[in-house]
Amino acid sequence: MQMTPECPVRIALLDDHEFVLQGLTVQLERLPHCRVVGAFAQSRGLIDALDRLEVDLILLDYALSEGDADGLPLIRRLRRRHADKRILVVSGRDDVVTVNMILRAGAHGFFPKRQGARDIERAIQRVMRGHVYLPDKLADELGQTELASLTPREWEVLRCFLDGMSVSDIAAKFKRSLKTVSAQKSAAFRKLGIQSNAQLFKLQGTLMEQGGDEGRD
Template sequence: MRIALLDDHAVVRHGLVSHLGAEPAIEVVGAYGSSRELIRGMTQAPADVLLLDFSLDQDEMDGVSLIRALQARFPHCRILVLSAHHEAATVSLALRVGARGFIGKGEDMADLVKAILAVAAGAVYLSADMAYQVVDATTSGGNNHGAAGADVLRQAWLSVREQEVIRCYLTGMSITEIASKFNRSVKTISSQKATAFRKLGVTSNNGLFKIMSKLG
């Protein structure tokens, strides 16, 4: 089967190409460092499965928007997310917008190959622990779509203070205004915002607003 991979870390890309290229059932047709390179490359060398890093550089689209764009451009390619950040909310968002599986970067290479084969065969792949977390977060979140945004903040394991920062930020408050409101330093608020972004799988302000608006 033909696979392509997108990761903005060269060492990770080279390692994946080396290991996956040794698998008899897999042909790596492209390894890309940016979404632009990926789209250009996959147009010329289509892939059956795309191994996609969910959190790229700030100049890139957020993971949710990128998955949507790739699905529209390459509808027959199945997307498997490979990420160091696999909180329940991040995994749920990726699956909701079209990913066919999600695997952490800390997993063994044998598990990655297993995930690729499963996704290529049409199955949805999650590790047992990851599946449990997603189901638990979903069932505990209820069916109130009006509270979906708040549920995502909670399910992403944001601390109370990180949730406060994101909620205020979504109302249009600046970092300085939030710092003044909670009597914290600007540096502390910026750090809490950055941590919350990582847990939510977004890399930009637009990414955050897009996700929360889609969830109501």
């Protein structure tokens, strides 16, 4: 899509913080190529409005208030129901695994909250031109990390480990050798781009949200 003042990109915003929502609306309305057609504090309001509003781009916060649909399930739902619309996700969580899963869920770009506000126009332009937007550092990290889908057995090992089971417990549960379970855990760590148990537990919410349904033997 060619962005011009005569044909601005029509944007729907979703953020559960009213102050952020108002500030982002004001900022985007100052850009000659952008027009905010809706600003929502809850995902239900956005979903209902998308059936009646003409929207080119959905700019949404990754994590919303407790009890509200957000994250990967929301991105997938929007992609299923509104495949013609572009999605740009904003979040304070910008680790490689989370960003990778956001893109795999169907988002067309990721904008870290810590990034300068002046870069938002460039992000919107890139997404609306049919490209994926990532900050340079994140793009480099994703390119250097092997993030292939985990196999079902690797997901099993991670789930059990996150539930507090030891390698010995997991081996006994699935009747595998200690060597096999350790190798599966190591393979999962390599694919996720992490090196320690502490890093794994930091990603627990994202991994459980993903659910492992993309893994294949």
